[in-house]
Amino acid sequence: MKSHQSTQTMKPATAAKKLGVYLPATPAEFQEGVVTRAELNELQANPPEWLRALRENGPHPRPVVAAKLGVSIAGLARGGVTEALTSEQIQEIKDAGPEWLEKERATQAEVRKEAARLKQRDAEKADGAES
Incomplete structure (x- = not known):
């Protein structure tokens, strides 16, 4: 049997919570999409400027x-x-x-x-x- 591995995704609100940021302050493209586990890991490992700014200033x-x-x-x-x-x-x-x-x-x-x-x-x- 071949195992089929699906990509785990989460709602933007869940991703924002895991990143420790306020969802309404995130960019529109973050708020409107879904976030994969790989994307979340990448955001945590290499935060873009908007994420660094939110974490620092709120x-x-x-x-x-x-x-x-x-x-x-x-x-x-x-x-x-x-x-x-x-x-x-x-x-x-x-x-x-x-x-x-x-x-x-x-x-x-x-x-x-x-x-x-x-x-x-x-x-x-x-x-x-x-x-």
Whole structure:
């Protein structure tokens, strides 16, 4: 039997998410087509100028904005940030140091601390089960 290998494709929204860019800011030809796995790999390995510029200056999608601010996506929403932001806008928020940002960063730190504690506890349980 001859195996037929089809080319794996994805919607532009999926490709944009994997590339960490805001889809409406990408070129029209990217938004209107489909992206193959090979094309995605090529974009990641050798980003064209538009992709480098988007990654550097934005606008950035919410997961990237949240990461740059050190908060969760839900924390962004609680802080009233619901749109994509440019790198400059993100820096302005950092410089202003609003109360919601400090609160959300503290919350995020607690979440990470608890996740680390649970991971340690589970590792200790696994070690105890092996003995």
